[in-house]
Amino acid sequence: MCGITGFIQWNRDLTQESELLVRMTESMSNRGPDAGGTWISNPCAFGHRRLSVMDPENGAQPMIMNHGDTQYTVVYNGELYNAPELKKELENRGHHFKTNCDTEVLLASYAEWGPECVERFNGIFAFVIWDSGREHIFMARDRLGVKPLFYSDQGDLLVFGSEPKALLLHPAVEAVVGPEGLAEVFIIGPARTPGHGVYSSMKELRAGHAATFNRNGFRSYAYWKLVSQPHEDDVDATAAQVRSLLIDTLERQLASDVPLGSLLSGGLDSSALSALAVAYYKRNGQGNIDTFSVDYVDNDKHFKAHSFQPNSDAPYIQRMVDELKTNHHFMEFDTAEVVEALNASTLARDLPGMTDVDSSLYLFCREIKKKATVAISGEAADEVFGGYPWFHRDEMLNSGTFPWAVAPKMRASLLSSDIAEWTRPLEYLNDRYSDAVAETPLLAGETGKAAQMRVMSYLNITRFMPTLLDRKDRMSMGVGLEVRVPYCDHRLVEYVFNIPWEIKITGNREKGILRKALEGILPDDVLYRKKSPYPKTHNxxxxxxxxxxxxxxxxxxxxxxxxxxxxxxxxxxxxxxxxxxxxxxxxxxxxxxxxxxxxxxxxxxxxxxxxxxx
Structure with missing residues (x-):
């Protein structure tokens, strides 16, 4: 993975702006500790920091390709998991490749198919391309928004970057926050409304969106969205398809030319990925895999079981390590370390975030980086398969707002009277909730429980899941670690989104269909373990x-x-x-x-x- 940034301005000579471009690029050196590059050719200035994962010796960016009479230049952050298939198809169409990196495949795909190339990609990505033939910028972000892309549209000037910090170094982008931004921080936060950049002059390209920028201005559009369709498969066929999709997804994401590991909490989601990875490594004679887990000093003394977290992770982690025979690394942090890292996690986000849940992940990723450059993680399974308590508790299902927006009236009351009057936080929250519900694609005639669960799934995938994907991207890339999230494969998400709720809870269990799909892969005590959240300190x-x-x-x-x-x-x-x-x-x-x-x-x-x- 990498960090990208740059700016495009139509009526100005940018060749004198190299110092500014370098500063913007170097602000994200943590995202790309292995190499950096810049490119200026009016009207563009592009910068890139590289974390080498595929073909480390080649693939430097910004990358330039000449095809016909047109020159294409790209800066790209991400990974195309179907790059081998795309490369073969492009070679059959007459393209010749100089590297084994997916950046060249992405650029050739654009040269061949234009903006529609994104519909062919399986992966996580954010990229910006200068197309000299069309004299425009084309940018796109992956379907679920795993990789970030912020921008500031100022008429004849467009500034972009993987993180807000890069944009804020440009003199035209001010660190100004207005009433909407404050409402995002105090009533929506640490989540964010899709596309909202908090800073007044900044937006984030929405997941599943692309955009063009030319002399006529900036235009963004959705190239992908969730669609509701009738589900024809019975329980057994559904479980088989989930299993097939998950295995194919994971095996695509295990491709790497650098050391790779797997996060392991002893829960269903991460244990499944670790088990499937171990099986793949064995089949291909790749030896053992490294797994990683996290906890806190003295948490065994302070842990108290409750309905959300009935047991600690440690025994289940050990159970899976014994079962899989992985090279396991157990990380443990004390209170002082977690508190000290709170500020580092804020700097990684460029915004306030999920506090100790962020800072502990930052520390965890920093330790993993000493052993691996790429890691597999179980994010998104709960949003996609319906694992959170609010999928299963009537009072949360019927709350009339985002169920994770805990105590909104109390939160609003924390503001001074002037700021509360200016931001109208509860009104803002209600408007954003209404927008999200109205967006939900219901089946024709879908009502009652089916419609309610469709809405809840949509809210989780499009509103809550980005919070955790932001967290995982910023905390991992803040230390130069690439984390891949197989449960975000768009094929899997599309399929599971349309599974009826009664099949999703097969066996009357949360994520029941996923558990059925994993029968024979995990030991029963882990397979049927009740959901347990990411560990936090109880000290x-x-x-x-x-x-x-x-x-x-x-x-x-x-x-x-x-x-x-x-x-x-x-x-x-x-x-x-x-x-x-x-x-x-x-x-x-x-x-x-x-x-x-x-x-x-x-x-x-x-x-x-x-x-x-x-």
Whole structure:
């Protein structure tokens, strides 16, 4: 994976802007620690940082290709998992390749098929191409939005980048946040509305979208979206198809010219990927695979079972390691490390995020990077197959808002009266929820429970899943680790989206159809283990540490967050003994220690990025 950035301006000589381009490019050196390159040719200035995964000796970017009378130049972040098939088809059409990297395949695909090339891609990607023949920029992002792409459209100027930090270095892109941006941070956050960049001058190209930029301006459009279709397969045929798709997806994603490992939590999703990877390695004589797990110092002492997390991961991790005979690496972090990394995780996102769930993943990825360059992870299985509690609890299904938007009235009450009046956070939340529900593609005549579960699936795939994909991309790429997410394969997502709810919960279990698909692959105690969330620290020392950090912020008159908040109310909450660490991350996104840490992250973000509120 990589970091891309650049700008296009029609009526200005950009050849004198090399220093600016280098600064923008180098701001993302963590995303691409292996190499960097820039290219300026009016009206374009492109920059690229490379993490070498396929054909490390070749594939430098920006990459230029001449085809016919046209020159094409690309900067690309991602991986095409069907590159071998595309390459063969393109060779049959007369193309000749100089490298074994997928960048050249992507560029040749565009030269051959134009903007429609994205419909042929299986992979995760964000790229920008200068097409000298059409005299336009073409950019696109993968169907589920695994790879990020931000842009700032300013008429005759377009600035783009994998991360906001690169765009903010351009003098035309200001770190200004208005009422919508604040509503995103305080009532939607750490999630984001698709396409919203928080910063007023910035947007994110939506998942499954492409765009063109020429002298007539910028235009974006959807090239892919979820479509509802009748499901004809019975339970057995459905399970067989899920199994087939998952195996094909994973085996495509195991291709790498650098060391590869698998994250292993002992839960259904990661255990399945690890087991399938081990089987593939054995069949192909590739030896053993490295697996990685994470926990916290003394968590065994402080862990308390509850309905969201009935047991700890450790015994199940060991069960899978014994079963698969992997080279396992068990990472453990203490409270001080997790707290210290909170600021690093904010810098990786360029925004406040998921606090300790971010910082621990940042530390985890940093340790994995010492052993592997690529890792497989189980993100998206819960969104796609319906694993979260809100799929199964009536009070959450019928909440009338995003079920992960915990206590929105309480969250809104944290704002100062002036900011609350300016941002209207509850109205903003209701509007974004209504937009999402209205977008849902229902089958003709679909009503009742079927329609309700279709909406819930759509909300999770298009609104909640991007939160976790953002997290995984920023925390992993922040340390130069590529993480692949097989459950985001668009073929699998399209198929499962149309499986009726009663089949999805086969056996009256959450993710029942996935469990049935994995019969014989996992031991029964892991196969039927109840969902357990990403591990978080239960140590009361973490709560006390982030509480004190927040109190220090509130007591510092120079803290930029103070004018935005009802400081008295927040101090009362911080002084309360009711705050608990014993909720899963998705049950306390803005309560207890996550609230304290999040507000501190907001303050650090405002200060570090010199954000102007207006």
């Amino acid at each position: 009361p020392a973490y709560l006390e540490s982030v509480r004190q950090q927040l109190l220090d912020v509130l007591d510092d008159p120079s803290s930029p967050v103070l004018p935005l908040l009802d400081v008295k109310k927040i101090k009362e909450i911080a002084a309360s003994k009711e705050a608990s660490s014993n909720n899963p991350w998705f049950g306390q996104l803005m309560s207890g220690p996550q609230l304290f840490a999040y507000l501190t992250q907001v303050n650090n973000w405002l200060k570090t990025y010199k954000v102007s509120i207006r």
